[in-house]
Amino acid sequence: MTAGDPPLLAVEQVTKRFRGLTAVAEVSFTVPGGAIVALVGPNGAGKTTLFNMISGVFRPTVGAIRLDGRDLVGLDPARVCRLGVGRTFQLVRPFPALTVLDNVLIGGLVHGDGVAAARARAWHELDRLGLAGLAARLAASLTLPERKLLELARALATGPRLLLLDEVLAGLRPTEVDQLVAVLRGLNQALGITILMVEHVMRAVMALSDRVVVLDHGVKIADGAPATVVADPRVIESYLGVEEP
């Protein structure tokens, strides 16, 4: 990336307070277009809160969030999605009583070109993620890994430029992690989708990400290349809890 390139996503001095409790404090970082950036930190560090602010669920108390230079603050989740931000949820939330195909089709409706086009898009994403064989099944009947893929497919069908993945690898077996890591790398390289992921599986973080941003108690404590960040004493401290009783 050259210095003059505006980042795809810029989080600028964002703070979120809930009734006096500060969940995220003056956090700034950028995600360059085409990159994979991981957001890590211990539980309660404010990662999901940050995701919810980027995707429009919460409004930051202070600060700006820009997508391609455009401020997202104050837009509702639907608008943010239409501007090209797709997301998955920490606790997977497919539409349980709908079929796999319809789940993804609904994501594809964002483009506003009708059901048939959305259905074609849905098949395309199901093929890409290897879910086509499950198309007629109800989402509620899927296994956890399948549901995670389904949610990813639904997000992809919205045609995102930026994909927010909230612990998409959590709860998966090592082989399943490897498969999904390969899928994500493929999406990033083949389609140029920028990814910001909250992740605890450090093996995957190291393998996938170009940059790692570390949050602890709502504050950014590190931001850099994966190898540099994991060697940072402050990061080690926050993860191992040296100061905790």
Added chain:
Amino acid sequence: MPFEVILNIAASGGLTGLVYGLAALGLSVIFGVSRVVNFAHGEVMVAGMFGAVLLADGLGADPLVAVPIVGLALFGTGWLMHRGLVRELIGAPEHRQFLALVGVAMVVMNGLLMAFGPDARGVRVPYAFDAYEIGPLLLDKVRVIAGGAAILVAAGLFAFFRLTALGTAVRACADNQLGARVVGLPVERLYALTFGLGCAVAGIAGCLMTLIVDVHPQLAPDYTLAGFTIVIIGGLGSATGALAGGVLIGLAEALAGIVLMPSMKSMVSFAVLILVLVVRPHGLFGRPAR
């Protein structure tokens, strides 16, 4: 209209409101603990009213004497209702709970209709026309007794939840169901107990209500709605809110009866309900839930 008259109407409205508030308290307790919305609450209350009428007709019992008997009977009914039906609905989608209890309400109300017929029946106590004179106020004795008893029962319920081990266990269950299970509380039985208590309180409020009005089965849906209105104004799950909401609705309806036509008074409570739902969905006294 002279000020004293308005004051008198307001006072008797407030006293009646205490009884409404007690019934709503039962609804609130059930919701607060098990998150079940008892759509049959007014029906249970009217069942309590018929209980008081039966005891008065059969044994010449005063509604106050009927209170413990009806309370106990409806506690048992509520307990059984929970075991047989409500238990299966805990954690089910909201609309399923609601619709099942709508069904229960239909059964109870029409059961009462079949048992007692559509006509109004009342309890005649010897002190029906007595009144207390306090300054400019002339208060019906029946209303004072009903309102006072409602406060006593509410205080008893409050003491149960605050002071007894069992009550504390129920509150723990309400705060954190999983935590209560983990520490080994019999959550299912506590839910049944709560549902029983809620029904008992509704039945007791029904007994007290017979001091003030005659009973017929068609009152039930109105009482259910009044209960919801009060509880939503007071905040679902808030005990003091239920009593305060009851008094507020009692006052508002009584005063609306003066300003508008008496038959228009419940319009006021529906208007208040709409307003509260829209502006403060967790009620005037409640905290946001979940």
Added chain:
Amino acid sequence: MMAAPDPARRGRLLFGGFALVLAVWPLGIDDAYLVSVAITMLWFAAVGQAWNLMMGFAGQLSLGHTLYVGLGAYTAAALYVHFGIGPWIGVWAAVAVAAAAGAVIGGLGFRFGVRGVYFALLTIAFAEFTRIGFDHLDWLGGSAGFFLPLDHDGALPWADLRGPPLLFYYLLLAYTLGLFLLCRAVIARPLGYRWRAVREDQEAAAASGINVFRTKLAAAVMSAALTAPAGVIQAFYYNNLFPDQAFAMHRSIEMILAPIVGGIGTLFGPILGAVVLTPLGEALTLGLEALAIDLPGLKQTVYGVLLVVIVLRLPSGVWPPLARRLGLGDAATRTPDR
């Protein structure tokens, strides 16, 4: 046994046959009682379908749907009695008034995040508020009732709906079938998919780019608007209107029984539910009459028990398992092949 390969085609054939039977039987059997029962049946099928659009597809529980019946009935009746405007024009005014009421309730409720049971209570509150209001509206007869003149000076009985019951039967048949086809068309469109997404999970729907408020509002307005003609038909069939009946809460509950029994969120469920429930109710009434028992609450008690049993034991209703047994899908739940 003939195996029809395509369940969708088979479904269309069966539905066509069902519609044909409904259209033809009165020609052979001229029985005033049966016609009146069939009118009740179709009326509940139609309002159930309109309610199901909001609850079954968009997941928004309304327990005050009789409000739209009452508003539709009074609007058309008022235009006819006070201004001499016939029902064929009046029905459009009725639809507009009901749609406006649906927009107000939905708009207020959804804008302020009133959800689930609270929304249901809001709908009840509006219906009850309106009922008491109409009790005091002398221009429309108040609580003493509002009556439509029975005599008719026009040339054609159907122009002002001053005809025999059979006229109303066919009117309701057209309305019921039309609603079915309309709902079938809508749920296959983007709006229908958005409804189901919002029904399943509002947050996930929003994250998929769906404007949840507008989606729910569309359901509330359409459902209200499509309920209103049932009110118009009711007004001109019975020729009298009372607030205590038109806006009563127990009516709202009666209206939702058929779709619950038939299957919430299915297309054929509301019709099937009415086909099951109405004759059942009539049989009960007749049975009691035959036994000379006068128990006014029994029918409602049975309905109540049925409601509890269905919600507990068969929450998806009668139609989905039946459809499976018949080798059919319901268009609301069927997945088309690639």
